[in-house]
Amino acid sequence: MDAIVIRGARVHNLKNISVDIPHNRLTVVTGVSGSGKSSLVFDTVYAEGQRRYVQSLSAYARQFLERLSKPDVDWIDGLAPPIAIRQKTFARNPRSTVATATELYDYLRLLYARAGETYCPGCGQRVQRDTVDQVAAKMLAQPEGSRWYVLFPLGAAKDSHALRDQLFELRRKGFYRLFQQGRIYELTRPETLLEVDFAQPVYVLLDRIAISADLHQRLVDNTETCYREAGEVVFLEASGEQLFRFSEKFACKQCGIEFLEPEPQLFSFNSPFGACPRCHGFGDIVDYSPDRVIPDPYRSLDEGAIDPWTKPNYRHFYRYYKRLWGRRVRTDVPYIELSEEERQLVWEAVRESFEEIGRKKYKVHVRVFLSRYRGYSTCPECGGSRLRREALWVKVGGKNLAEVMRMSIGQAYEFFEQLELPPHQAAIAELPLTEIRQRLKFLYEVGLDYITLDRLTGTLSGGEAQRIQLATCLGSRLVGTCYILDEPSIGLHSRDTERLLNILRELRDLGNTVLVVEHDADII
Template identity: 40%
Template structure:
């Protein structure tokens, strides 16, 4: 097609003869240093052009420019099938991949903000005593003297050196050593005793503490030199520690030349960045090894049937069928006076605790059967059911036993660090103004830490974050090490500033504001300014791409593909690179319309740095904001691969052959179908009192037999409410799933359903062996069909003969891949068709078997539409093929490698697999952003499928940002009003028109415009 604005010279990236995947000899010029959007139907060739051609060639050229030694450490992409590309820059791809499954990765570590925070805390942090809440400071001798002279004049003071604590060896020998050094008095366990002229003090029965009395004097100005010498002597004797005892009142004060508490002299070494890393043994919590969570046996799973009695099997393995364990339980019942036939949940709570956790040190008389059946009586403590399971878990070497016991285990917050991941020392180093309310104490706190927060790990542990405001602190004292101004000592139990885990538990928006409001004083400012500048810059970028609701302690494995992509995008902006070609895959996924302008501004910022930004995108706002648009089509798969139109958005809208242009101009619209009214007799599914993450006791109501959309800005709580609460609770109730739902009071309306089908955003596979036929289950009945052919039955072939994943019928030269990898050493590996099977995957004997004239290899090469025509008379196959047709995938091939499928195609294959199962009017379908990767026209096809499900009596629940889907729903539930701590409430609910008319609803504001245009 003709280019309406052809770039010239080095202003263009010129592509000639691109034939990657379904591209049909595409030749096109793209302007450099512009924001270019590639759009078109799903499967039309956008990703093939952007990623598999442009990015692949740019990355390959860069790697080939390196030395042979460097190339062996880098992965090279396949050379794309293209004649020539000129004008390429070094390429960086930012795709929809998740941030990995490492439970140690967080938003803070992925963005490197955590590393800057570690450095900041090591350089300007103030350590505090966990017990007394007082700062640990290193004091000079002159400061110690000043504190003594600040007392009332003529106060009687003794300077002591604490030389021993808790020792049990020879006290007399130690006293003789001190006497030889010229000292005449010591204090043993608090009592001062003389050393001269008599026998040394008698050693106490238990451990002893020993202090040397270095000097006794009165606090006077003329005693300064004497005090200084006494302190120096005491510090030398006691490894940098000294005590001042008031001889009139008996009160004492601790001093330390190293970091130590002024009350208890608890010390800490020099602050280093590794102390604040939960991935380093020096900083990780010793209980959870820096994970913030520990795995333990869940009492709710151990007592699988609390409504039953112990005799009837409330606890597996401890009922009448297990003689030994049941005999122990009978002895326990006799000792505590309970009945084994009483339901477990009706037993006294103290008795239930003894059964599950043991009797402690209390001995119980147990009756056992000895040799010859003679009963014997033995007294010992009862171990407890859960400690017994823990011991079996530790001692077993059987994978079967571990698998069985593993079903009873779950993740809980670490009882020591309460999810902070860090050791006690790191948790008590503070920076900034304000008073920390999460104070660590020895008494009254689990594991010595009173914090409320927890990291979001791989199971998204549920918590209710409490972010409290802290009053600003003053600064009128100076630190002994840096000389900078520091806040005055707070009272016992009160710490000033925030710990690292508290900073990382803030939302990114609140964290940015905190660093904007705070800057250290004095000499510390010079040290911290550069670090804080880097932290602020990274936080700015993250907030600007719509991620202000996340927190730095959020587990990277809990991020969606869109969130992970925007994090990588923010990191690239922070790098400040110029002259680079960025290729992005639908960065607007998961982003609310309200935040689109921020993302667009970010991409323009990348462009303005002198970079070429190429975006594969379907979002209308993004297309309209582009400098240049390339519309691919006209169809998808084999019917696509051509450039239909290109130019500015206005020029695209003027092209009648452009499907995208028709939707942009309003010539085509997604119509609003007749809705089903939600009347007074409507049945409802309710989730009441939902409190997971940021949800604020939400009461959710979903109309049964209707299409419902759950909307809201990013981070408002949609996934927590639907996936983590409602879906998990229904899966647990209907399918006895092991997943624990988020905290909630109860679910009502379960009787309306007997099945729940949830389609999430996980990919279908990453290996070439995975394909639509294997994933949807199509291949199994097809193989059975081939095994039933008369010739196959004569030869004794079973369905396994027609699998390319196992030995027997596959080609062993390529092991069923159809291609053979050729190692090229310092060049990228090449894949060539197998010379034995010629790319057909199977051996000659297997290919002799034909069904309606086609071999099994030829069937895998059919499109869905062709296969439906072939297998129309086979219901098990035709039903699955028809579902693939219904979701708009008629063009893909049955054996097409999963690695060549676009994101939209992969999601719809997964959706089709779920929809092909035999449903009923008692089925709840839950879909999480099903429009991911879909063009306007594809969305219209998807909505037809969802409407047919509702017509059949099913209930469909969709989490969605797309306004074309929202406007067609029967019922809308809008969460917000903001993300993170500012969300978690239902802002509006009702028909789309009701939500559009609700003030304060961000979704409603945008929805009103769409409804007005559609009317």
Template identity: 65%
Template sequence: MLAIRGARVHNLKNIDVDIPHNLLTVVTGVSGSGKSSLVFDTIYAEGQRRYVESLSAYARQFLERMEKPDVDEILGIAPPIAIRQKNTTRNPRSTVATATELYDFMRLLWARAGRTYCPNDGARIERDTGDQVADTMLAQSEGSRWYALFPVAAAPTTSAKSEPTAQAAALRDRLFDLRKKGFNRLFQNGSTFEFSTPESLLEIDFSKPLYVLADRIVIRPDSHQRIVDTLEICYRETGEVFFEPAGAPESGARILHFSEKFACKKCGQTAVLPEPALFSFNNPIGACPVCQGFGNTIDYDLDLIIPDPSLSIQNGAVDPWTKPQYTWYYDEDFKPKAKGKIRLNIAYADLKRDEKEFLREHIYNFFREVERKKYKVHVRVFMSRYRAYTQCPACRGGRLRRDALWVRLGDCNIAEVSRMNIARAREFFDTLQLSPEESQIADRVLDEIRQRCKFLNDVGLEYLTLDRLSATLSGGEAQRIQLATCLGSRLVGAIYVLDEPSIGLHSRDTARLIHILKDLRELGNTIIVVEHDPEIMAEADHILDLG
């Protein structure tokens, strides 16, 4: 039991109250009776004050200190969480997905189960691990013989700027280093050359690719570990390995190439290995370098510069050139250059494409000229009139660097899913099919995502998109997002205090809200709600009427 004795905060007149734990309590009463004073300024304030005082002195300096409420005694109080009918988010990066911690699980899911595809040819980008290479080799004909090779160096360039002497010296040093490491044979076009017989090295054609013979492998069921060990040796030297079947030039058998580089096998396009940080627009590792993770950039907007396309240039179509201090640019710079290239007496909307391009180029040249004096306040104000936020051309509003947008899961990248509303995203995750290997890694993460989508849907926010900025939410929407977040966090033994959560809700959504409050209660929490709605009062376990 939560026992309050002698509460005198604001309108409270030395009242004593007992509120049962682990039940849904509704506090109601006429306006000015002290409902908020009891719930927020007494219960929440004292619980928060005691919690902060239990922390170390170092931690307390970063937290807001609350005054002790005017009350004789409060017994049985637990750590409180206040969910108010107010949106206090001002972070321009915060979205619905990040505020509910849904995006954290999405980042983990795409990093662990996503597949990276080449933007050039659509081929999958992956690096070859030891087990994958061993499985591929063991799938070859049993008893077949293979040479494991890695390249010494690329063929010498024939450019006029090349220095053959320096290249030969570098190659000689490389061969000497390989011999010191214990490699004894070189390989070229099916022929082997041994360091132990220097005269054979004279037969090498150094204008063609040259390889080191790392091992000879016979495919048998027990060859797995030997293949993995050989692969590690080759990766350590050059990061790649070639398996050439014995007699390949004569038989025409296929040479197998494996690489530890995270790159496309067809075109060589490299990508960043997926990690959770790569999918965070709040992290410099993953944020788009052009818009810094905001999804839009501020630039000059032609719709503001040319507000009325029906006007001709000489009649003032270009608004900044109509200002007295900048008419000189039109008269002295643009007009002389425009002869024969653009018609000045024709409406902008009727100009040809090349004429519009000519005009745009001079408009941007004009603003570059103006920017030279942007240290003056009035110049900065003038420039701001013609600027607007536009979608980032690099990430197209996805907020992430291109490597992150190449990673797909269920044929969607993480930015495309973030643009979905909660109902569509819930359907996407509910129907997402993973391979057995991916399921072992990502099943628990996927369950957390599905639960959070369900909670957001249950509080009636299925129409919000995941990338909706938190600062644009109404107070009621922000409150319900906090409710869904609390339910997803699964805290036990806390006191939740809510301020009229039913305001602005349809009766259908009120039923959903009641269901959420009961779910919080069933987890083992005490729910105290300031409310007047008859439906919520009817479902309460305990009612406290003030006034």
């Protein structure tokens, strides 16, 4: 069957139409309005395709779907599974963004989990766990013949009794030497241990090595032993000059803080694990809104810049705080000219006064009064990124996920095209990175380069929403499907029409049937 064969279609105003629509081609259905283009394409081809798809499902699955009635047509055959791309069909999920609707976000999460580098917020250093092989490689790179102690720290004991048990246990395991401040103490000669200051860091001496090319296995064994005993290994040059400390913990070596290892969940604002705890992943919170409390920032405080304090019941707050501030807040210059410190004092006072007023919340007019000054504002904890802090410490190519989400599609396209990952990361991150690049390319090609990734889909125009769906379909690379579009050129600049046509041709060349209802002469 190389065509969709329709015989005797009479849906709505169709007058017994018979037509063949070829497969794997781009077909435009056109005509004056009211001629029945949509009746043929949507109400006949799409409706029947859907109905047959639903019928092919099990009785169990069918009970969850609405019953579709058979369109008024004598005979129709050669249908492919239809996908309709209408303008404005996004579900009204308030959290849905361009990135989530296109599945870009899923691949970004995967990319950040696999190739993300965590940076310590305290000192800015890269947080890493040192693998045994990395440790061995680092030590083999030291000058040939240089001599090193291999040590691991002895954990602090809570009292002398516990310490005795600890030392006994070490001997039982076959460790015989302690190390402190360049001196070695034999566990077999307890009298020497009296000189050890157990209040200071003490190490267990595992081995003494001289760097040579054939040392790899011994370094690996030493490191594994130290990791097993203490989770870290210390190499101290015998001359005392250099010290290397490696840890199997995912921690900042400078600050000693342990970090969460990146995993896809950490970057999901829809999951309780990844969502910002303050705004629960919405990016904004209901709070007193600066715009409402101070509607005209060009007024001075004396002129009544703080709206709630101009009401007869609450004027006393202004008199009280003005006296309290003294010279710390200038009340005779426009609010907008106040310094950061002055504004902070003002806001503390405003909050205090609201709390005071709120004590009478049982009175309806008080609740109404307070609600007048509340509004949505950007969550101060996550800065609107919706993610918990820990997720924002992870970077790819020097940018965290929130910074990427604020990029426009054009900027993100360039960023990921130019992104070069170190070889070991490139291998494990190849799949998500390829998907991200491809999806951004499609979005770019449908002329949406100016839209930011965090744009809420609810705020897109119908044409933009349709093109985003198109790009997503291209990204999913389905074949043998019948794509049905309703006037896709609406809202497009003429230069973008050519781009759109390229996409439709690309969909067709993948092995799909594309059916377009259109007036636009360029498309036709």
